[in-house]
Amino acid sequence: MKRIGVVDTTFARADMGGFAVDELKKTGTGFKVERRTVPGVKDLPVGAKRLIEEAGCDIVIALGMPGKEEIDKICAHEASTGLIQVQLMTNKHIVEVFVHEDEAKNEKELAWLAERRSREHAANAYDLLFRPERLIKNAGKGLRQGYEDVGSIR
Helix, strand or coil, X not given: CEEEEEEEECCCCCCHXXXXXXXXXXXXXXXXXXXXXXXXXXXXXHHHXXXXXXXXXXXXXXXXXXXXXXXXXXXXXHHHHHHHHHHHHHCCXXXXXXXXXXXXXXXXXXXXXXXHHHHHHHHHHHHHHHCXXXXXXXXXXXXXXXXXXXXXXX
């Protein structure tokens, strides 16, 4: 049986991991979810690596909500670089799902964005593992996770 890892943070202001797990349950079957929670975004790479190496996950969804300060943006970049390194080290996909606090105008929009992006990327992770043809079908369509799609330039 395939395993999908979900790693999220206590720093996030929404239960992004919970949204992802809920969406995975709605999306399909044939897998087991392994969930872990770490303190912050810079802890996500080792959390993802442990899910792959110790829990046997075939793919991982890494969710975080960096703050709006410059230091938060730097930490998000470092975390993203770490997640890329883990992908290359393990040859497994890690779907990075970050929602930056300054992406939204207010807390209501931030909550909406965190849930929507988490759910849409959970579906992407499922597709990477079980239905890659769906991703091929959508290549070049300007799809966005969270806010509205921008569409193709053709």
